[in-house]
Amino acid sequence: MAIQRETSRSGKAERRRKELLQVSLRLFSENGYDATSIRDIAREAGVTEGLLYHYFKGKKDLLKTIVQESVCDGVVFEQLDQIDLLPMEEAVCRIGTHLLENLKNKKEIFKLMLSEARLFEEDNDHFIPKLIYQNSMLRFGAFLKKRMERGEIREMDPVLLARQFSGSLVAFFLFQEILLGKTVTDVPAEHFLKCLIDVFLHGIRKCEQ
Amino acid sequence: MAIQRETSRSGKAERRRKELLQVSLRLFSENGYDATSIRDIAREAGVTEGLLYHYFKGKKDLLKTIVQESVCDGVVFEQLDQIDLLPMEEAVCRIGTHLLENLKNKKEIFKLMLSEARLFEEDNDHFIPKLIYQNSMLRFGAFLKKRMERGEIREMDPVLLARQFSGSLVAFFLFQEILLGKTVTDVPAEHFLKCLIDVFLHGIRKCEQ
Amino acid sequence: MAIQRETSRSGKAERRRKELLQVSLRLFSENGYDATSIRDIAREAGVTEGLLYHYFKGKKDLLKTIVQESVCDGVVFEQLDQIDLLPMEEAVCRIGTHLLENLKNKKEIFKLMLSEARLFEEDNDHFIPKLIYQNSMLRFGAFLKKRMERGEIREMDPVLLARQFSGSLVAFFLFQEILLGKTVTDVPAEHFLKCLIDVFLHGIRKCEQ
Amino acid sequence: MAIQRETSRSGKAERRRKELLQVSLRLFSENGYDATSIRDIAREAGVTEGLLYHYFKGKKDLLKTIVQESVCDGVVFEQLDQIDLLPMEEAVCRIGTHLLENLKNKKEIFKLMLSEARLFEEDNDHFIPKLIYQNSMLRFGAFLKKRMERGEIREMDPVLLARQFSGSLVAFFLFQEILLGKTVTDVPAEHFLKCLIDVFLHGIRKCEQ
DNA sequence: TATGAATGAGGCTTCATTCAT
DNA sequence: GATGAATGAAGCCTCATTCAT
Structure with a gap:
């Protein structure tokens, strides 16, 4: 029929x-x-x-x-290598924008992974959120390391710097999403990102008075 | 009776x-x-x-x-006013340390509040996690604002700066707790904090070329 | 589908x-x-x-x-209009029999509705037991009113008469069910009904001394 | 102290x-x-x-x-004997009024006894509600019987008559209390009683045309 | 594919009652 | 007399899952 x-x-x-x-x-x-x-x-x-x-x-x-x-189709910071040639300022800007885009597009899955992290702990080897996080920080860190070697920025633990920058943005985004909801105090993420990049770049640049 | x-x-x-x-x-x-x-x-x-x-x-x-x-017996950044007289470096260091202590002592409740934020959304007026977050950022922001007025640091949105600094630390701490668990890659939070303060101070200081 | x-x-x-x-x-x-x-x-x-x-x-x-x-499939006194043409005696007899049949067939539900009336008070608009009662009394009352207009019975509040007749039968039936249970003192309901009709008809007839 | x-x-x-x-x-x-x-x-x-x-x-x-x-301090129809000397009309009026007073004063207990009758069924011998009911009807019946013997009213089963009269009033009262609640359609019980007595007296009187 | 009836375990909660204090 | 902590049983309900159709 x-x-x-x-x-x-x-x-x-x-x-x-x-x-x-x-x-x-x-x-x-x-x-x-x-x-x-x-x-x-x-x-x-x-x-x-x-x-x-x-x-x-x-x-x-x-x-x-x-x-x-x-998550697998488009891991965070996957196309990051291509920016090793860019000027520092633009490179960091791209990284930040890329991360923010990712957060926006995968808002739901990020929120879920954080809230229910314990649910993945069984496959201890392949706990995907953990892997993504670690790989992303390693990539970001590698990028920073190269810049240090080129003498463009100060010598510091590059992965810590990566975690510092990324954590700041992620925290802003998630707090806005989770805690504040649709509040009047909302600030555009791009606004925050610009400020973050500014401070971060000033903070890590080699600044011999 | x-x-x-x-x-x-x-x-x-x-x-x-x-x-x-x-x-x-x-x-x-x-x-x-x-x-x-x-x-x-x-x-x-x-x-x-x-x-x-x-x-x-x-x-x-x-x-x-x-x-x-x-939570109520010790809101974050409650004793922050007392540090308006300290040198910038030490002040930020205290703020960071204070926040980190708080995160450590109230690890469980912070993790819970973030993971289960939706559970509090009913009492919309008194959603405690939200209030704590907002108040804390306002205090921290007020501190930064004074420093700007004194010309000690650059002029930027002070609350955004506060969110940037705090978010970074919180994210580091929670990721360590939630995602990484007890992994070999753990980094002492104090180490991270030192790096964060360093970059942050450099990033916001008035740096007349 | x-x-x-x-x-x-x-x-x-x-x-x-x-x-x-x-x-x-x-x-x-x-x-x-x-x-x-x-x-x-x-x-x-x-x-x-x-x-x-x-x-x-x-x-x-x-x-x-x-x-x-x-209850909805057969409201009490639904087919009552058809008896407007019958002689008073037979009409009342039919009404009584109809009510008694209803009480017998729906014994359980009637007992429940009375015992647990408070449970229905929430849907105040559609409190079914109340509606059934009121509608039934209105129908019965309308029947009596016509007879008054025809001069067959005395002029009295027709709905009160309806409540008087019905209440008597209902009370008899329910007391027998609820209070007396299966006691030797049971009296056949038909016996009671016959007596009730007798007294009621005598009581309401126009009795020109 | x-x-x-x-x-x-x-x-x-x-x-x-x-x-x-x-x-x-x-x-x-x-x-x-x-x-x-x-x-x-x-x-x-x-x-x-x-x-x-x-x-x-x-x-x-x-x-x-x-x-x-x-219940025990003032059983229904206890003082009924004293009225054997009164004219029929006044006697029935007193009985009705007495019953109505009782219903009003003991509204709560009557409602409870009807709703939760099953709870008393254990002491099968001394099931008080049942006893009260039976005794009351016997007393009322005895009163009516005397009037029949005196030829004042028609010969009928006196207890059935008692149940008829009482049931009508009780049903009216309970329906008003239980089903109708505080509705606009409420009718004063005294009004109903007057009508009931009227019909009842007409219904049982010896009426040789 | 697709349905939805059926299950069994477990979840949250209330309650009458007891008892040490 | 008086308290209220403590218990154990039971109550209502939800859920992930299975399976005959």
């Missing part, structure tokens, strides 16, 4: 799968993993609860898949 | 109450609010579940009480 | 639902709402407690559904 | 006991037996829960005591 419905059977299935992941991510991020029920997800996705188990092994599998698929 | 409170009976009761709060805070912080059951708390405290409801109205009340009693 | 409803699966479901309602009504009526536990109902229906929540939102929903579905 | 507090130790105790009974009756009547907790009663009476068990054996004992003490 159903005619011409299945232009591509796997197409519809794939769309369903993606939507389930999307809905799950949103709900997990908004309400927390434990406070989100399978029923919530199914209802929001317009699907029955049972069907969810055709696409995923269970609730935990949903979470794991979300983290894997959401 | 009776005012005496320290008889052996009410003393024990008070101790119980405190222990319940303490155990709850630890479990909430470790496993998350939703993932911690009343049974867990009662078991850990060596108490029947029912008794918990003699001391608290319910699970939510437990959380609310924790936040109120844990 | 699918409109067919009578497959063997959904058929069984519907039967289950009905049985749950039936069992609930019986237990609520026998033991009272508060004294009947969900477990009691589930056990009696041969079902797990959890399943009950697949069919109903909760205990209160069970009660609400019972009242709605039990 | 406590001076001159105990004018009569048992006086205070007795007052407490009475108040506990009074509060219990009110709450049981308003919310039902099962829905009223010991804590509710204690709180409302300004007493701790534990103390309640010095005065009563438990919740059930409270209920039993309420029924016994509330």
